[in-house]
Amino acid sequence: MELRLGWLADVLGDSPTLKLSGQAKELLAKGEPVINLTAGEPDFDTPEPIKEAAHRAIDEGGNGYTASAGIPALRQAVATHYSAKMGVTIEPAEVIISNGAKQILFNALSMLLNQGDEVAVPVPYWVTYPAQIAALRARMTPVVPSQPGWKITPEDLERAGAGRAKALILNTPSNPSGAVYTRSELEALADYFRMTSFFILTDEIYEDLVYTDAGHVPLMTVAPDLRHRIVTVSGLSKSYAMTGWRVGFGIADRSTIGAMNRLQSHSTSNVNTVAQKASLAAFGCGAKVAEMARAFRLRRDVLVESLSGIDGVSFTVPDGAFYLLADVRGLIDPDRGSGGDWRLAEHLLAAQKLATVPGEPFGVPGHLRLSYAIHEDTLREAAERFRAGVATFGG
Numbered sequence: 359m360e361l362r363l364g365w366l367a368d369v370l371g372d373s374p375t376l377k378l379s380g381q382a383k384e385l386l387a388k389g390e391p392v393i394n395l396t397a398g399e400p401d402f403d404t405p406e407p408i409k410e411a412a413h414r415a416i417d418e419g420g421n422g423y424t425a426s427a428g429i430p431a432l433r434q435a436v437a438t439h440y441s442a443k444m445g446v447t448i449e450p451a452e453v454i455i456s457n458g459a460k461q462i463l464f465n466a467l468s469m470l471l472n473q474g475d476e477v478a479v480p481v482p483y484w485v486t487y488p489a490q491i492a493a494l495r496a497r498m499t500p501v502v503p504s505q506p507g508w509k510i511t512p513e514d515l516e517r518a519g520a521g522r523a524k525a526l527i528l529n530t531p532s533n534p535s536g537a538v539y540t541r542s543e544l545e546a547l548a549d550y551f552r553m554t555s556f557f558i559l560t561d562e563i564y565e566d567l568v569y570t571d572a573g574h575v576p577l578m579t580v581a582p583d584l585r586h587r588i589v590t591v592s593g594l595s596k597s598y599a600m601t602g603w604r605v606g607f608g609i610a611d612r613s614t615i616g617a618m619n620r621l622q623s624h625s626t627s628n629v630n631t632v633a634q635k636a637s638l639a640a641f642g643c644g645a646k647v648a649e650m651a652r653a654f655r656l657r658r659d660v661l662v663e664s665l666s667g668i669d670g671v672s673f674t675v676p677d678g679a680f681y682l683l684a685d686v687r688g689l690i691d692p693d694r695g696s697g698g699d700w701r702l703a704e705h706l707l708a709a710q711k712l713a714t715v716p717g718e719p720f721g722v723p724g725h726l727r728l729s730y731a732i733h734e735d736t737l738r739e740a741a742e743r744f745r746a747g748v749a750t751f752g753g
């Protein structure tokens with residue numbers, strides 16, 4: 359009998375963002391002077407108090423399984439932190455600790471969706487959203503923003519028929535655009551949400567990396583009346599430079615959290631015990647987080663300034679996260695068909711040893727995502743290479 363993997367093995371491809379970063383890493387390993395603008399993680403080290411707490415957790419023992427939803431002290435710490443941040447009271451039973459924001463999303467989507475359900479997803483989107491939706495045999499309804507700046511409005515949702523959806527995924531600040539919703543924009547969206555009955559997954563993993571004076575506004579703050587339908591997705595990965603520690607938080611109605619926990623208890627069980635105990639020190643590291651955010655803001659400014667005035671390239675200045683989404687449609691020869699962003703990314707890597715990510719997997723062909731999670735001197739050099747590479751690109 360023929361040996362065949364299941365349907366999901368065919369549906370799930372390799373992560374498209376890894377393709378060019380993989381090639382870049384190969385070149386780097388050969389000693390080539392590649393500048394890598396594909397990074398999806400901070401280049402800073404985890405704050406010292408968290409590392410010290412991890413050492414203590416190992417030394418003190420007691421590192422067996424924990425409750426699947428997380429150690430009570432950490433659920434309590436998350437509840438306290440977000441109660442203050444959101445201005446609503448969050449109970450520990452409304453919190454789950456999972457292996458990064460990614461698992462929070464997968465747990466939530468798994469528990470909310472039935473086969474064939476629609477999930478409304480604003481464009482551009484993080485590449486994992488369509489993959490998780492497909493894995494659950496649900497369908498993605500892209501919501502395309504009609505205004506420049508990559509933020510959707512109630513009219514955009516209406517036009518996309520989002521009212522039919524079982525869930526909507528909002529991402530603020532956004533990967534890949536860096537767009538950050540303001541309070542009034544969220545209020546307008548919340549008015550629309552009140553006319554629907556879908557769940558709202560709000561992915562706020564970059565919440566502390568916001569460069570506007572108004573800062574990050576959690577959806578929960580704006581629409582506490584919708585809290586039974588809101589799943590807030592966040593964690594320590596990006597703001598605390600802890601991507602490898604795999605500590606994510608989900609905040610939702612206790613019945614939703616309970617369902618997510620049942621899935622987690624039968625799939626991965628608890629997050630690594632040492633990482634959980636170390637995470638107890640995280641919320642005391644606010645000053646360090648603010649310092650990293652200031653560094654990202656400076657880098658954002660450097661990149662924005664160095665990329666200004668390149669013919670055929672435009673962008674909206676990102677307000678958060680550490681990505682800039684460049685519109686390069688002006689450089690692409692329409693007669694050569696689709697794939698222009700991939701051709702440009704390959705050209706930049708071959709001709710300038712500059713690694714970037716094409717926009718197509720994020721739902722925006724004709725764009726490139728540039729990560730500025732690298733030192734500002736390297737960023738200046740990267741922008742020079744970008745300028746030179748663009749000038750020799752044949753479309």
Ligand SMILES: Cc1ncc(COP(=O)(O)O)c(C=O)c1O
Pocket residue numbers: 398457458459460461484529532533561563593594595596601605606
């Ligand atoms: C928008 C967005 N959400 C979630 C995640 C996942 O974060 P974590 O590493 O905590 O799973 C990422 C990571 O790249 C992201 O960009």
